[in-house]
Amino acid sequence: MRFQGPALGALLLGLACATSSVQALELDPEMLSGLVLGAGQAHSRYDNTGFGTALFADANYIHVFLNGGVSHKAFDEPVTNGYVGVGISGLLQLQVGQGTEGPVKRIRTDINISRMIDFFGGRKRNRYNQSFGTRITFTFAGEEYSDDRRFDNFQAGLGLIF
Secondary structure (H helix, E strand, O other), X not given: OOOOHHHHHHXXXXXXXXXXXXXXXXXXXXXXXXXXXXXXXXXXXXXXXOOOEEEEEEEEEEEOOEEEEEEEEEOXXXXXXXXXXXXXXXXEEEEEEEEOOEEEEEEEEEEOHHHHHHHHHOOOOOOOOOOHHHHEEEEEEEEEEOOOXXXXXXXXXXXXXX
């Protein structure tokens, strides 16, 4: 999960092209924005002793191509992080952050089936008049800590988008 220069350059070039596409298609930027409140389970990638399983709660804000958030994981030692990043709405987010265990890099995706159908179908839905079912979001993330590899983890959970 290391962010290499060419891959990051390709992502930034893709974001520039996507920005032009969003403007050309006259898509509603509200479909590409939202606050996801989520919870789930995180599993360490390098620890087999049982230390590496934790519950997490997080909040992540997405606005078109920028995003940021906070997260708390309850390992044996609690871990709290703040993140900022770039991405393509909630579909792919590359984030860097700082927390109680030092610098962290994260790849995240928030999948909301209703918003994906609206996005690809060109439908505009009133975001203030949505049911509970249309707000359910599946959230996945992978994290890599610079200072302590025991905390490197993969997260899966459910959230609500507002």
